[in-house]
Amino acid sequence: MLSLSCARSRALHASIKSRTVSSHSTGETRKGFWGSKQGYAVGGALGVSTAIGIWAWCKADKDRPLSIHSFSPVTILSSENTGSNTKLVRLKIPDRILPDISFPPPIWSVFVKDSDIQIERPFTPLEGASEDGALDLWVKKYSDSEMGRWIHSRPVGESVEIRGPHQTWAWKEDTWDRVVMIAGGTGVTPFHQLLHHVFSKGTKHSPVEFVLLHAYRSMDEIPPPAVMDNFSKWSKTNPNKLKISTFVEGETSGSYQDGKVTESAIREALATDDRSRTLVLICGPDRMINALVGPKTWDGSQGPVGGVLGKIPGKFEVWKL
Incomplete structure (x- = not known):
């Protein structure tokens, strides 16, 4: 996500301050509001406030509490x-x-x-x-x-x-019976955060069932040992609440499955009582998201469900992270 740089503040200030509005009538050029003294005053004030806002964005305050509004x-x-x-x-x-x-x-x-x-x-x-x-x-x-x-x-x-x-997305335990998480590469990080909250915070008896399907292009790209060890520990101590499948292209040893997250794996994860409240969360590269659930819209909103999930019948909701 691109943001205004500090260097651009001077140019932005100058462009606002010098802006005039003119019209032509019977061969004469007349100054509008922005060409008047009042216009210059308002323009100058806008420029200064804009410059101050950009300066505040660029400057971190070491004593200010961590906030979404400042660095x-x-x-x-x-x-x-x-x-x-x-x-x-x-x-x-x-x-x-x-x-x-x-x-x-x-x-x-x-x-x-x-x-x-x-x-x-x-x-x-x-x-x-x-x-x-x-x-x-x-x-x-x-x-x-x-x-x-x-x-x-x-x-x-x-x-x-x-x-x-x-x-990014708010977890509410009493909303879902089953949560299916599909991840590619570092897109697994939000699901590790969620599962850590559920299984490491004294909530082992959560009524929700979780399924994690995560995929990597090679063994070089799998998560660090601490993450993989947590996945293994949580699934072994909660076998009825957490099931995990790891896909690595070209790898079939141990608990890994070769290839990418498949349609059959997704169908199996979704196979549950029609009365259950099921949510599918997905996070990963755009190519994977587009193929499995369809792309987000141009403005970043969710858009319709397409791809592989769009062809699977059933009662479930999809959220693209």
Whole structure:
């Protein structure tokens, strides 16, 4: 998501301040409101307020509580390679602002700002925030993504700016009987956050049944061991509440299935009592989402259900993260 840069504020200010409105009548040019003294005053005020707003966006306040409306500095505690293009990055929220933060239920994210070129992108913490203010982000570096490359290049101990939390989707336990989660690559992070909340927060007797179908292009791209170990532990201790299938292209050893998330796997996950309230959540690359459930609309809204899910009869709802 692109945002106005600090460098553009001067140009924006100047364009607002110098704007005039004119019309032509009988060969004469007449000044409108923007050409009058009052117009220059209003234009100047608009320019100043716009510049101040952009300056506030660009400037992080180290003592301001973490907020969705402004950036706060956090420290990189660790940055560990988990594959050739992925890293597990741990951020630390300062103790002085931690008590003032109220984190929502899953699923939520934080926006990280690239201070070099003033862009931001949301990332979903793997487990929410720990009691001491640690946030774990699993970040992939894409060839066409400046944000991923920037985070991968930051050294341990450096300060970065974040804002949030931003509620991506609100978990309500009493709304669903079954939740089917379909993920590709780092798109599994919101589902790890949700399952961590359900199975690690003393709610082992949740009435909801969960099914996770997650896929990767190679073993190099699977989640870090801590994530995979959690999936294994939660499914073994809650066999009637959590079923997990992992798909890795070209891999058939152990508990992995070769290929991508298939239509048959989705049909099996959805096979349940017609009276049950079933939700399908999906997160991953656009190509996968388009093929399985159809794309979002141009403005980012959900759009109709298409693709593989659009052909499967049954009573269920779909939400594209």
